[in-house]
Amino acid sequence: MTPTSGNPTIEDALEHGLSRDEFNSIQEILGRPPTYTELGIFSSMWSEHCSYKSSKKWLKTLPTSGEHVIQGPGENAGVISIGDGQAAVFKIESHNHPSFIEPYQGAATGVGGILRDVFTMGARPVANLNALRFGSPKNEKTKHLLSGVVAGIGGYGNCIGVPTVGGEVDFHSAYNGNNLVNAMTVGIAQSNKIFYSAAAGSGNPVIYVGAKTGRDGIHGATMSSAEFNEDAEEKRPTVQVGDPFTEKLLLEACLELMESDAIIAIQDMGAAGLTSSSVEMAGKGGLGMKLNLDHVPVREEGMSAYEIMLSESQERMLMILDPNTEDLAREIFNKWELDFAVIGTLNDTGHLEVLKNGISEANIPIDPMVDQSPEYDRPWSEIPKQEQIRSSDYRPKGSLQDVFEVLIGCPDLSSRRWIWEQYDHLVMNNTVARPGGDAAVVRVNDTNKAIAMSVDCTPRYCLADPKVGGAQAVAEAWRNITATGAQPLAITNNMNFGNPEKPEIMGQFVGCIKGMSEAALKLKFPVVSGNVSLYNETNGVAILPTPVIGGVGLLEDLGKSATIALKRHDEDIILIGSCSGWLGQSIYLREIHGLEMGAPPPLDLDEEKRNGDLVRNLIKEGTVSACHDISDGGLLIAIAEMALASIKDAMFLGVKITNPTNIPDHAFFFGEEQSRYILTSPDANSILEIAKRHNVTAKILGKTTKNQELTIDKIGNISLQRCFEINERWMPEYMKTA
């Protein structure tokens, strides 16, 4: 229990996660010692989570503008134009720490938070995606975490009625003590009806709407800004509890009110709750705000100012209304049976003043608190390059057929059906490409266009070479969107790293940012929103560097798109992109030789762009019947996935292919060279010709067949049925005993 009177000491400040210097700055800004409530407010605002103090310097270097960008980073979510006066609004956000402590609620409130970020801006959320990372399957906690996280994501998204259409899941022992839950939401709005958070109009009322404030999640932002030790479980009270039903009501009420001109500014109460929302709104508007906490709807009696200001209770919003519209707004929120309370007014003092029972509990000048928030140039060390390995040194011990079966059934490559069947991926009736393909494709309601979305990162590449890994994450999202025929437009990023106070971790961060910047510039794929999650360490062991990219693209005509499923027999199978048999950091090397080593596959961004632009044009022209990018596991895994996808359409198509190069078979079929796609077409020759003209490497690998098997020259035959069974087996069997 935090005392409510007297002044906090330096020890109290340290316990709040502040440094000595930071505590001194607070006293300087105030010109006096802070109250407990003020200390709580400062500690939240200056936490890593809210202030980005370690990452700010580097985030500023990312490319954030482009012809489609309406709003870049700095608002609740990024906004891009998708034509016809419409905009896509999106962001990704982590809920890593809470999901480890309490997987169901941690993941559920992660989804709830990111949904609010999107509908706060006036967009109706139309798709959820998620990127999940868990510890080794052999770790005893992994099942419990996977089961809880998936149930939590489903529990929230299914209830609120927004389809969960895509994502990615990986397992690695580096996540044993810190799993990652990154949730992304994409919404659609009218470009001329976007709502922002900057308050305006001295004297205007400050309105609180949504759920009541309770004692849950107090100090969540501070908790998320520290490492874990054995006592992680004891942090459970800092995790919030989600109520998707209330959020559904809040969503509908907000969108209904947004049809009028009542709202001047709006901000959701996310991390650091009422504190960050009030400070950000007033700060951005260059105004002051006086809050009377006696009017805040509370769940229980006797809550202190400190608790009310720092609670992270979910499903709450703060709004500045045009005073003439208060009655209209109140009526709408009454209809949806949500609390609606005037809790303060804007003024021009430039201060945040907090009153409770007539006593001033906090009075903080906002600009200095925001402007003088710490920004660190943390020391960082360059990550040493790994040597390129020779693929001929790593031939398999068994047959290539055995290798294939191990890979297609391994935890990282096996089917994720067990997960996505627990997510309602169809509600809203616009899901064109369901989970399991390259990018998810969701139609824009009442149009013939669609948005394509993908979340991607290959952490093992980032660990081996942060710059290549950072660029590869951007390129893979771009590639996945391209493989549907869509034009990639912009990205959101979720930077998940260990403790930034360690130079090697900061070195990973800086390297990844540099790689992301380069790729985003080259591919015209700017960053419009994002989130940073640091201190993902337990007992000093950090996660793999995991800069997740959420990409969004536009498909102008649904009729001109591609899916990964083989469509007809006797079509040519074409490989786009060049081959070198690169096995460094491949899944092959890890699963077959038990080695995680070597330089990751290099990325030539010029080739990336050439190959992708060609593939997209071929899809648009209708010469391609199926398309899939080649990623984890390499070429043969990609082709197998295309055959497996044909089962869903009751086609059961097979392939007959050969290795047309002099690269050894194991390296050709399982190498992870970048910028590559597999296409099928009835007319390979014209594709080869166009490719040549565009300086793109293209080769014919073989044909699709009606044999229901994968026939690989010199390797053997694998029946599609067997392939399906192996691919589908691992996760349900693993989770059977969860």
Place this chain on the structure above:
Amino acid sequence: MNSTIVIFPGTNRERDMVMAVERASGKKPNFVWYNDTSFPKTDLIIVPGGFSYGDYLRSGAMAARSPAMNSVLEYASKGVPILGVCNGFQILTEVGLLPGALIRNKNLKFICRNVSIKVEADDSIFTSRYSKGQILSIPVAHNDGNYFASEGLLQELHDRSQIAFKYTDQSGRVDASTNPNGSCENIAGILNAQKNVLGLMPHPENATDCNLGGTDGRPLFQSLVDAIT
């Protein structure tokens, strides 16, 4: 055809339903709010899917006690067609318009995927465009779709031909291996004795557009248009 969709706090498939109804009838349905008791002129009432009241008490239990459902009971007694899908089916059983109950899926998990269902009754206003034994591919998306009925009730459902759809596979097999949620006798949808009320767990409204993976749900809406206009 004038149709009405009843909305509760937490309903989330009303827009999906609008698309399907409008495609079949050419006319947008009206929405009524859970505490409305007077409906606009209507030939068909639909209780759509979602999580009314968060399903926090028991699926459909709170919604069944809302003012609008009293009006739905009156319309039903006058013979107006009532369609309940998913949460709507749960609400119709809770309010007593359909017998039996829907309990937690046997595997205790939410299930979202296309299932095969077999048409058991093709002589109702909802199913006239189908033929008995026809196998449809329609998605399900539910937590509580496990239909429970006592032995006696199951016998009655058979005797009165009230079973509308059963879960099956592409070959038509009806047994535990083709039962996604543990429903008694693989039952996916039932009619009331008067055959003017249908409740089903699968979502025909999500199978009405060839861009979205199939159109097997369309004939259900067309059947209603045939019967009403």
